[in-house]
Amino acid sequence: MKPEWIDYAIIAVYFIFVLGIGFHLKKSMKSSKDFLQAGAGIPGWVTGLAFLSANLGAIEVMGMAANGAQYGMMTCHFYWLGAIPAMVFVAVYMMPFYYKSNIRSVPEYLRKRFNEPTRALNAISFAVMTVLMSGINLYAMALVFQSMLGWDMNFSIIMAAVVVLLYTITGGLTSSIYNEVMQFFLIFFGLMPVTIMGILRLGDWEEICSHFQNPGFAHLWLEVPGAKNPMGADFLGLVAGLGFVLSFGYWCTDFLVIQRALAAKDLKAAQMTPIIAAFPKILFPILTVFPGLLAIIFVPQLGSNDSNYSYNMAIPILLSNMYPSGLLGLGITALLASFMSGMAGNVTAFNTVWTFDIYQSYIAKNKSDAHYLWMGKAATAGGILISIATAYLVMSHKSIMDYMQLIFTFFNAPLFATFALGMFWKRTTGAGAFIGLLSGTIAAAYHYGLTYFGKLTYRSEMISNFHGAVVAFTVCLIVTVMVSYLSKPKAESELKGLCMGIREGNVEASALQKKESIFSKPGFWGVILLAFTVWLNLLFY
Amino acid sequence: MLDVRLPIGALFFIIGIMIAGWGYTHPPAGSIETKIGLLPINFDIVWGWIMTCFGLATFSYARWDALDTQEKLLKAGTAAATIAAEKSEAEPGAEVAPGAEPETKSD
Numbered sequence: 001m002k003p004e005w006i007d008y009a010i011i012a013v014y015f016i017f018v019l020g021i022g023f024h025l026k027k028s029m030k031s032s033k034d035f036l037q038a039g040a041g042i043p044g045w046v047t048g049l050a051f052l053s054a055n056l057g058a059i060e061v062m063g064m065a066a067n068g069a070q071y072g073m074m075t076c077h078f079y080w081l082g083a084i085p086a087m088v089f090v091a092v093y094m095m096p097f098y099y100k101s102n103i104r105s106v107p108e109y110l111r112k113r114f115n116e117p118t119r120a121l122n123a124i125s126f127a128v129m130t131v132l133m134s135g136i137n138l139y140a141m142a143l144v145f146q147s148m149l150g151w152d153m154n155f156s157i158i159m160a161a162v163v164v165l166l167y168t169i170t171g172g173l174t175s176s177i178y179n180e181v182m183q184f185f186l187i188f189f190g191l192m193p194v195t196i197m198g199i200l201r202l203g204d205w206e207e208i209c210s211h212f213q214n215p216g217f218a219h220l221w222l223e224v225p226g227a228k229n230p231m232g233a234d235f236l237g238l239v240a241g242l243g244f245v246l247s248f249g250y251w252c253t254d255f256l257v258i259q260r261a262l263a264a265k266d267l268k269a270a271q272m273t274p275i276i277a278a279f280p281k282i283l284f285p286i287l288t289v290f291p292g293l294l295a296i297i298f299v300p301q302l303g304s305n306d307s308n309y310s311y312n313m314a315i316p317i318l319l320s321n322m323y324p325s326g327l328l329g330l331g332i333t334a335l336l337a338s339f340m341s342g343m344a345g346n347v348t349a350f351n352t353v354w355t356f357d358i359y360q361s362y363i364a365k366n367k368s369d370a371h372y373l374w375m376g377k378a379a380t381a382g383g384i385l386i387s388i389a390t391a392y393l394v395m396s397h398k399s400i401m402d403y404m405q406l407i408f409t410f411f412n413a414p415l416f417a418t419f420a421l422g423m424f425w426k427r428t429t430g431a432g433a434f435i436g437l438l439s440g441t442i443a444a445a446y447h448y449g450l451t452y453f454g455k456l457t458y459r460s461e462m463i464s465n466f467h468g469a470v471v472a473f474t475v476c477l478i479v480t481v482m483v484s485y486l487s488k489p490k491a492e493s494e495l496k497g498l499c500m501g502i503r504e505g506n507v508e509a510s511a512l513q514k515k516e517s518i519f520s521k522p523g524f525w526g527v528i529l530l531a532f533t534v535w536l537n538l539l540f541y
Numbered sequence: 542m543l544d545v546r547l548p549i550g551a552l553f554f555i556i557g558i559m560i561a562g563w564g565y566t567h568p569p570a571g572s573i574e575t576k577i578g579l580l581p582i583n584f585d586i587v588w589g590w591i592m593t594c595f596g597l598a599t600f601s602y603a604r605w606d607a608l609d610t611q612e613k614l615l616k617a618g619t620a621a622a623t624i625a626a627e628k629s630e631a632e633p634g635a636e637v638a639p640g641a642e643p644e645t646k647s648d
Contacts, residue, residue, distance in 0.1 A: 006559065006563045009559065010559060014556075021543070025543060178545045182549050182552065185549060185553065189595075326564060327560060330556065330588075
């Protein structure tokens with residue numbers, strides 16, 4: 001189906017609204033706090049959907065559908081093993097430390113808990129990671145423009161970058177969060193018809209499964225023993241690599257998602273942010289993985305050497321083949337919204353970390369707030385410019401998802417060990433955290449080098465990343481513990497609100513918390529989420 | 542600060558109308574393919590109306606919520622003013638709450 005004028009008109013209306021929100025919020029951006037932290041006064045349901053949507057960029061929509069077409073139902077492990085348990089954990093156990101320590105960014109927590117060098121290392125590695133991730137979204141957006149609208153790749157990249165620049169530089173984090181919420185609903189309405197039309201055409205789940213040549217394609221765990229599945233996944237890689245290190249590393253330490261929760265109006269709203277996000281997240285395979293399964297049935301040549309039929313094109317091909325004009329415009333808009341919001345999320349996290357954790361801390365201390373507001377805007381423009389360069393880097397990778405997991409292996413996997421020890425073991429020292437984090441990152445790079453030069457082989461790039469994450473985490477954990485025993489820990493009085501097991505003396509607050517209804521407790525909803533996740537794993541074993 | 546439900550409601554209302562309108566003026570060539578044959582459904586019209594209703598409901602809820610909050614604030618303001626006026630009557634010279642206008646009695 002070729003786009004008609006109505007499809008372009010729908011895209012244009014969306015752009016008008018996106019830019020309109022940015023310009024409307026411009027007058028509220030009076031300080032660096034307004035611009036970079038959204039004034040910390042947004043309701044829980046808004047931050048909850050933004051928390052989910054910041055992760056709902058190109059990776060989720062195009063990447064998960066691509067994986068669905070390539071690996072089948074096992075892709076759901078990225079949700080039911082690799083997301084929900086970690087989201088519950090960050091809500092119940094980690095968010096109180098983040099929120100109560102009154103920090104503006106994740107690296108700032110590391111400064112309070114450990115020391116300046118650990119913060120600097122994390123701030124720099126996070127800044128690099130966000131612009132790399134931002135490039136993925138930009139590339140995916142240009143791919144859609146090129147394949148569905150026939151636009152030139154270079155022109156598409158520049159145009160998409162300009163739109164994101166305009167709305168983030170005017171409305172800051174608030175504009176990014178608002179657009180993420182809008183995008184959540186657009187993704188739902190834009191992709192749901194694919195699922196509905198697919199079910200109408202093929203019938204129920206059993207009939208859909210009958211179209212798969214390999215029966216294991218419809219299962220989560222059936223072919224994991226012996227790693228005889230298309231992903232080549234084994235128990236260690238899946239459970240320890242994806243289910244523990246990569247997943248907890250991302251959801252518990254990545255400032256991109258934590259920043260959304262920190263913008264909430266109070267601790268309760270901040271804790272409920274990941275919980276609210278987890279409920280739609282658990283059902284998102286219906287909109288992402290399921291279309292991937294449909295794509296491999298309807299377009300059997302998907303995954304062939306022809307670049308027009310790469311797995312990454314699963315969703316754009318389905319939209320072009322199934323949607324009539326009008327709905328096609330909505331589908332393209334949903335994809336664009338997803339990429340723009342994924343990119344804006346990374347850029348707004350980048351500008352905060354750059355301004356507060358690098359520029360204000362090491363380059364220009366004690367300047368006026370207006371100066372830091374200006375720097376935040378300059379960092380936004382700078383981040384987008386670097387993202388344009390990194391968009392071309394992504395093109396050298398066959399799968400968006402593999403590239404993304406590789407980035408996480410380098411940066412998030414060792415960082416999770418640092419955070420876990422820092423928050424739950426008061427003996428962890430600054431020297432231990434710094435040397436451990438550095439060693440974990442070097443170990444990840446060494447592991448990647450071994451696989452890149454063929455000294456170490458795995459069944460797939462994805463499994464190589466899972467194992468790399470386990471290596472990086474383990475090295476960071478062991479080195480941090482060893483160095484911590486050899487160095488002097490901080491006094492307990494300096495760790496109040498930063499580490500578990502340190503008494504804060506706030507008896508009244510905890511007594512009040514005990515009187516609250518069970519329905520307002522994140523732990524209660526966490527148990528429901530985990531029970532539902534276990535049930536889904538059993539259902540699609 | 543802008544209530545995000547307003548632009549979301551307006552956007553979905555407008556796009557829904559556009560899609561449904563296109564569906565009415567351009568009947569699809571094949572309709573929806575199903576296991577038992579072609580379903581005579583114009584998906585543009587169905588989905589367009591669903592989106593329009595969602596947009597309208599979201600926008601109306603946000604407006605109703607804003608009016609409700611305003612009403613509550615007004616009531617709270619009147620109550621505060623009444624309390625302040627009673628207090629100033631009982632204790633002449635007592636301070637009036639900021640923003641609260643004491644009731645003036647007219648004979």
